[in-house]
Amino acid sequence: MDRLERGLQVFLAVIALVAVPFGAWCVGHAVYDHHMLARQTRLARLHPVTASLLTEARSSGDRPGAQSGFHALVHWSDRNGDHTGATPVRAWLHRGATATVWLDAHGDIAAPPPARDFAATAGVAAGCATAFSGVATACGVRWALGKCIDRRRLAQWAREWERVEPDWVTRYTR
Numbered sequence: 235m236d237r238l239e240r241g242l243q244v245f246l247a248v249i250a251l252v253a254v255p256f257g258a259w260c261v262g263h264a265v266y267d268h269h270m271l272a273r274q275t276r277l278a279r280l281h282p283v284t285a286s287l288l289t290e291a292r293s294s295g296d297r298p299g300a301q302s303g304f305h306a307l308v309h310w311s312d313r314n315g316d317h318t319g320a321t322p323v324r325a326w327l328h329r330g331a332t333a334t335v336w337l338d339a340h341g342d343i344a345a346p347p348p349a350r351d352f353a354a355t356a357g358v359a360a361g362c363a364t365a366f367s368g369v370a371t372a373c374g375v376r377w378a379l380g381k382c383i384d385r386r387r388l389a390q391w392a393r394e395w396e397r398v399e400p401d402w403v404t405r406y407t408r
Contacts, residue, residue: 239383246372254368262361269353276347285310285335288318291327310335319343 285308293304304325309318321343323333338344 239380242379243376246376250369250372254365254372257368258361258365261364262357265360266353266357269348269356270350273348273350273353280336280338280344280347282334282336283310283312284332285321287323287327287329287331287333290329291323291325293325306333308333308335312337312341314341317341322346 287306288309289307291304291306303322304327305320306323306327307318307320308323309316311317319335321333321335322345327333334346336344336346
């Protein structure tokens with residue numbers, strides 16, 4: 235039993251120290267690649283224009299059904315003429331400030347593409363979550379196997395004690 239327990243401890247330690255970090259890196263890298271590809275695809279479908287704010291940037295969180303964040307009425311010009319529309323902007327911009335507006339192929343305002351930092355943050359978060367769950371699983375398996383081994387060890391000890399005890403009791407009662 236002791237050799238089996240020691241072997242399981244070594245195996246789980248190797249898993250926790252080698253396989254879990256490798257798996258976490260793979261997951262984090264895959265998530266990063268996925269979000270970067272989605273960002274590049276979105277950038278290929280949109281084009282930015284510079285617009286000037288006609289109103290102050292306001293929080294739209296108080297309006298039912300509105301997206302959270304700040305929005306403003308903006309004006310921009312392109313090859314198709316002058317346009318006006320409401321778009322997401324950075325917080326606390328004032329009237330007359332400039333902002334980047336993202337337009338789709340039809341010239342309609344679209345949500346801006348996710349920032350490059352989002353892909354890195356998502357990759358790191360997924361990698362950390364994978365590492366944590368891998369180590370937690372290895373520790374949980376170690377704990378459960380330790381309990382099973384201890385239960386078998388105690389049962390074996392009880393059987394041996396039942397066999398040995400009668401000789402000890404008669405030896406010391408004489």
